[in-house]
Structures are given as C-alpha cells and as structure tokens.
Amino acid sequence: MRVLCRNGxxxxxxxxxxxxxxxxxxxxxxxxxxMDYYTFKNLKGLETYSLKGLLYSNTIALETFEGMxxxxxxxxNLVYSIALGLLVPKDTITILADVKASNFYxxxxxxxxxxxxxxxxxxxxxxxxxxxYFDIHKLRIRExxxx
Amino acid sequence: MPRILKATCENKIIKIKGVVVNGTVLSSxxxxxxxxxxxxxxxxxxxxxxxxxxxxSLVKIxxxxxxxGEILTSIGAGMTGPTTVPPPTLPTGVVELTNIxxxxxxxxxxxx
Numbered sequence: 001m002r003v004l005c006r007n008g009x010x011x012x013x014x015x016x017x018x019x020x021x022x023x024x025x026x027x028x029x030x031x032x033x034x035m036d037y038y039t040f041k042n043l044k045g046l047e048t049y050s051l052k053g054l055l056y057s058n059t060i061a062l063e064t065f066e067g068m069x070x071x072x073x074x075x076x077n078l079v080y081s082i083a084l085g086l087l088v089p090k091d092t093i094t095i096l097a098d099v100k101a102s103n104f105y106x107x108x109x110x111x112x113x114x115x116x117x118x119x120x121x122x123x124x125x126x127x128x129x130x131x132x133y134f135d136i137h138k139l140r141i142r143e144x145x146x147x
Numbered sequence: 148m149p150r151i152l153k154a155t156c157e158n159k160i161i162k163i164k165g166v167v168v169n170g171t172v173l174s175s176x177x178x179x180x181x182x183x184x185x186x187x188x189x190x191x192x193x194x195x196x197x198x199x200x201x202x203x204s205l206v207k208i209x210x211x212x213x214x215x216g217e218i219l220t221s222i223g224a225g226m227t228g229p230t231t232v233p234p235p236t237l238p239t240g241v242v243e244l245t246n247i248x249x250x251x252x253x254x255x256x257x258x259x
Binding site for chain 1: 148150152163164166167168169186187188189191195
C-alpha cells in the first residue's frame, strides 16, 4: 500500500481489497475514504482554506490561506500527530525518526513515520512517499523531504 | 481553487466570520457593507454586493429636485403684486424638473 505524507497530511493508496482493513487492524486506527485515497478520520473533510485567528480543525489557524489541506498545514506550521489523532504544531514533535538508507530505498525502523520527527543527523522530516509492506510491517521509502 | 467567502467591510476593515482579515478592498470600503471576499492562496480581495448607497443617493437627489419645484411654484404663486409676475417659463420649468426626478427614480430601479 502506498503511503504518501505531504507536509504532515497522510494519504493511503491501497493496492488490493485487504490493505486498508489489515492496516487498521494492525495499528488499531481508522482510515476513511477521501476522494481517491484513504486517510485518518480526523483528516477527512479538512477545509481548503484557513482564516487567521479562527479554528481550523482542532487548532487556531496562524495564517489566512487557500489551498489543499496539506498546503494549509504547511503554511500554518501544523502536522497530523499519529499518536494523538489531531493536528499539532510541527515544533511540538520531538520524537526520533528511525530512517536508514538501504539498497535503493530508505527503510523506516518501525511502523509509520511521524512528520516533524527528527533523524539522528538532526534533520526534520517533512514529507515522504513510501510503500507499506505488510509482511514486515514497515515502510520502504522512495522519497523523503526534510524541512 | 480560489474560495468565495461572505464578508463585511467598514472603514476598509474586512471581516470574515467576525474575524479581521488583511486584504484589498475593491470598492471605496468606507461605509459599512456586505459582500464577498475572494481568497486565492494568501491573496484576499473584498468586493461589496451592496449598491444601496448609490440608489439612496439617487432617491435623495430626486427628493431635492421635487422640493426645488415646489419652492419655485410657491414663489411663483406669491408673485401677485402690481409690479411682479412669475416668469412665463416657470410652469414649464417645474415640469422639466419633475421629469428629471422621474428619470432618476427609474434609473435607481434599474441599477446594474
């Protein structure tokens, strides 16, 4: 299953009929369909604009901006926290990103990567494009973008 | 895709959902108005949908014209002394004033 994280907004693209349910069952999360992908429940239906000073999802927007939800997240310095299931300021993510270069890809150490997490070299993870492998329950990443 | 949002404006201060937002006001933006704000990325432009101030101005001008006609008619009616007569063109002039007022009202009802 392809996993696309854009500026802390997660999209899942199942490749067969069991991908979503298997993922949800293993990680005890709920993924819901949005347009042509699946995403976390609290990311579904995010507005395509934010108004400075007004609520955007569960937090107050810092900027007035119009665009795709992942553009809104970036401009407002927000990411989706997998642990909390909410939008949080990017700077509040302090966990380590376990990412290692492998043959022709990067391998994430465990499960999903949290956008905003910091690698051992001090780089802050921003976006990634990966494949989730159910046999090893890990991500093989084809592309990573750092802040 | 740019969003169109309901907005208000007064003294060039734009508000959306009660919150002040920065943007460009296309109209004069001084008097209180309702309108729409076009939000395209970080660019916001406000346009009023009120045209009542223009309509109100035309109505007031018509009221003034009718009043002028009444005053002139009244002056003419009082010119009954041995050496004063109203000008012969007065009735025609008052009718012309009245017709201008009617045209202004018609214009106010057909504002684009």
